[in-house]
Amino acid sequence: MDQSDELSLWLANAWLRASGDEIQSLVVEDLREQVEEGRSMADGLASLSHSERQAGDFGMEIAGTLLAPVLVELLKDFWVGYFKKLGESAGGAVAEATTKRVKDWFLSILHKKEDDKVLGDLRDKVERLAAHKKLTPKEAARLLEALRGPKLLQELETK
Amino acid sequence: MNRDLSADRTALLSASGCSVEILVHKFLFFLILLPFTTLLFPFLTFHITTSLVNFNLSADWQEWKHHGATQEQAALSDRQEIALAAALTLLTLTAAALGYGRDVRRLTIEPSAGRRYFAPKGDKGSTLTIQIKGLWSQVARQSTPPPDVLWFPSAAVLARAMTPSGRLTVAVSAGLWEKIVTDDLIAKIVLLHELAHLAYRDPPTFIRLGALSGAATRILKQMLRVLIFIVLFLVLHQVIANYNAHLGAATIVRQTLMIAGIGFLALLICPVSAAIIRRYIGLITSLIELRADVRSAQWAGGLDRFAEILSNHPLVHQSTLSDRARSWFSLGLTHLSESERIQLVRSPERLLTPKVQYFFFSLCLVLLLPVNGVTPLFEGGIVDLAAVITVATALSVALCTMFVLSGPTSTRIPLLRLFTVSACAVLFTAACQINLYTLTYSLSTIAVEFGLPNKGTMLRWNEVSSVVMSAFHDIGGQLGNIWSGGWIVVSVLITMAALGGLRIAARGLRRTSDPATGWLIVVAAAGGLGVIIDGYDPWRAFVVENTLLGRAFVGWASITTHFRGIRFTLGPCLSLTSMLILSTASRWIRAGRKATRMPDTMQNP
Numbered sequence: 001m002d003q004s005d006e007l008s009l010w011l012a013n014a015w016l017r018a019s020g021d022e023i024q025s026l027v028v029e030d031l032r033e034q035v036e037e038g039r040s041m042a043d044g045l046a047s048l049s050h051s052e053r054q055a056g057d058f059g060m061e062i063a064g065t066l067l068a069p070v071l072v073e074l075l076k077d078f079w080v081g082y083f084k085k086l087g088e089s090a091g092g093a094v095a096e097a098t099t100k101r102v103k104d105w106f107l108s109i110l111h112k113k114e115d116d117k118v119l120g121d122l123r124d125k126v127e128r129l130a131a132h133k134k135l136t137p138k139e140a141a142r143l144l145e146a147l148r149g150p151k152l153l154q155e156l157e158t159k
Numbered sequence: 160m161n162r163d164l165s166a167d168r169t170a171l172l173s174a175s176g177c178s179v180e181i182l183v184h185k186f187l188f189f190l191i192l193l194p195f196t197t198l199l200f201p202f203l204t205f206h207i208t209t210s211l212v213n214f215n216l217s218a219d220w221q222e223w224k225h226h227g228a229t230q231e232q233a234a235l236s237d238r239q240e241i242a243l244a245a246a247l248t249l250l251t252l253t254a255a256a257l258g259y260g261r262d263v264r265r266l267t268i269e270p271s272a273g274r275r276y277f278a279p280k281g282d283k284g285s286t287l288t289i290q291i292k293g294l295w296s297q298v299a300r301q302s303t304p305p306p307d308v309l310w311f312p313s314a315a316v317l318a319r320a321m322t323p324s325g326r327l328t329v330a331v332s333a334g335l336w337e338k339i340v341t342d343d344l345i346a347k348i349v350l351l352h353e354l355a356h357l358a359y360r361d362p363p364t365f366i367r368l369g370a371l372s373g374a375a376t377r378i379l380k381q382m383l384r385v386l387i388f389i390v391l392f393l394v395l396h397q398v399i400a401n402y403n404a405h406l407g408a409a410t411i412v413r414q415t416l417m418i419a420g421i422g423f424l425a426l427l428i429c430p431v432s433a434a435i436i437r438r439y440i441g442l443i444t445s446l447i448e449l450r451a452d453v454r455s456a457q458w459a460g461g462l463d464r465f466a467e468i469l470s471n472h473p474l475v476h477q478s479t480l481s482d483r484a485r486s487w488f489s490l491g492l493t494h495l496s497e498s499e500r501i502q503l504v505r506s507p508e509r510l511l512t513p514k515v516q517y518f519f520f521s522l523c524l525v526l527l528l529p530v531n532g533v534t535p536l537f538e539g540g541i542v543d544l545a546a547v548i549t550v551a552t553a554l555s556v557a558l559c560t561m562f563v564l565s566g567p568t569s570t571r572i573p574l575l576r577l578f579t580v581s582a583c584a585v586l587f588t589a590a591c592q593i594n595l596y597t598l599t600y601s602l603s604t605i606a607v608e609f610g611l612p613n614k615g616t617m618l619r620w621n622e623v624s625s626v627v628m629s630a631f632h633d634i635g636g637q638l639g640n641i642w643s644g645g646w647i648v649v650s651v652l653i654t655m656a657a658l659g660g661l662r663i664a665a666r667g668l669r670r671t672s673d674p675a676t677g678w679l680i681v682v683a684a685a686g687g688l689g690v691i692i693d694g695y696d697p698w699r700a701f702v703v704e705n706t707l708l709g710r711a712f713v714g715w716a717s718i719t720t721h722f723r724g725i726r727f728t729l730g731p732c733l734s735l736t737s738m739l740i741l742s743t744a745s746r747w748i749r750a751g752r753k754a755t756r757m758p759d760t761m762q763n764p
Contacts, residue, residue, distance in 0.1 A: 022281055
């Protein structure tokens, strides 16, 4: 699995649980399983918003919440950007940046409980999506609340 | 309270109306259209193929042995040809039946490809299961075990009723699960729709229809391969014969094109048959879905409420013109478009009468059957005619039965609706006389003219246009016959009156608790209607004449006498009298019941 995919799914799952969106976190868990089985992340995300009619279905196109795929895409963008920056600043360090080390680094940021630039970046991204109406105000508020609170750290540490 | 009961009765009978429509279409589809397309057509194809191969190869063999080629000297006798064709048909059917069984098993275990189903976990999962079981206990018989609950990852609001390993199961999407958690009204409607499917045991029907479509496609593909083989065989045979006869390249090319052109027309039987099967299965599926809508609407508080929730919900997709076109013409139809479903549920008068607009394309497809040029050769095209008559009959039977069913409801069928369905019934029946074989015959004539050896000159365009125009003129004449000097207007009016009378007679059912009387009224009224339209409608008389026992029926019903210049036909006269008596009797029964009426209770029709 691609490193940025793995980290996105890891963080999205915990973040959604921390924000009380259990159902969406189950969606992310399934997405992770699919990616582990060899399906591309883009395909997995596309299938989530795909609504096909089959006999026995309700058969009306009714839009639901896109929180899970939107958050995964946000985090994918975040980790890709992070690795790019790391590559520019540290050169060979990118190759040594194992997933475990990156996870530890992110946990340490959460431990500090300071208004770190990384968390600020995530907050900005969530607010931008809410401004573009890709997230509802309630969903954005729940996510931001979870980013500030201790539950995200607990969820990440148990995973 | 009475109004609620009346609305409830209307919803219940609307669902029964859908059931009747489904039953009629299923019956005629399984009894006529499916055996024709998957049994008779392959047999005809195999028989023609064996005959042509046998005749040509035998002739070649005789020629090679320097004998004269005669029919008697063919390698296989007629009986042997038929036996071989029957054996090939049987083999194809067996292979298709095995595939059908395999598909049924596969679809039972894995209801939909591409979706992964999971048991719901956590507190929200338990709540979901409890909620669905609670809904089930409100709508199903107590003896029926509650369905299992699964979920699948999808952002859209979706649900599916299924029976993996025979267990009733409802699967909800993550999007719907969220809506259930937030108590969105639409969530309840979606769930009730799925529970209605389970109550009617629809999922196994969907599996069987899906597998049937696959099996029929396999048979038709095999038929297509055989037809392609015979066309190629004939082309090759002709090329060799022409080459041996030292004919020029131009003649060889022309004859090849001639055989290929006629062969192409013959090949059309496969796509047209496949389209007929798929459309009819789609029509049945969409009616089953509509019945689930109506039933869930009844449980959700009424047809109007159901329509109101769906039409006012901001997240429900607004159907476009292409969505509507799909409902009318798609071969992979499963559901009507959102707007059409809402409109239908909102109008009980449309639920209680056949949905003719979705049926129209089925008629168009069966009218295309004679274009292949092969089936019209069998007994003067009786198979094609029977297929068209089946579709028209399906409409007429559904129409009469649904009008009877609509009797006990308080729903008013507007005059415009009555006119529309009557006009459709008359036109559908009249369409039985349209035979597009004329077109194929003309095109084949052109091809033969083009391919004639030693013709000397190329085909002239004025000859081609003359033949084609003659074919179109003939088809135009057939269409013009439908008008029949204005007779069709009388037919429509008589049908309207007869259907109206039928409904009045059926209203007697509302007040009678004696099933025997009810059935007597229904049978007599339906019989009366049949005789009335047979007596007045030349098109229906044509249909009846062309069916078994038809002549005897038309014979007695058409006994005519003249009194002071007015023509009286026995059938219509008897029918009108019987309708009058039945109508009076039903009013009398109603009046009698009124005096000793018990509180109105909802009855399951």
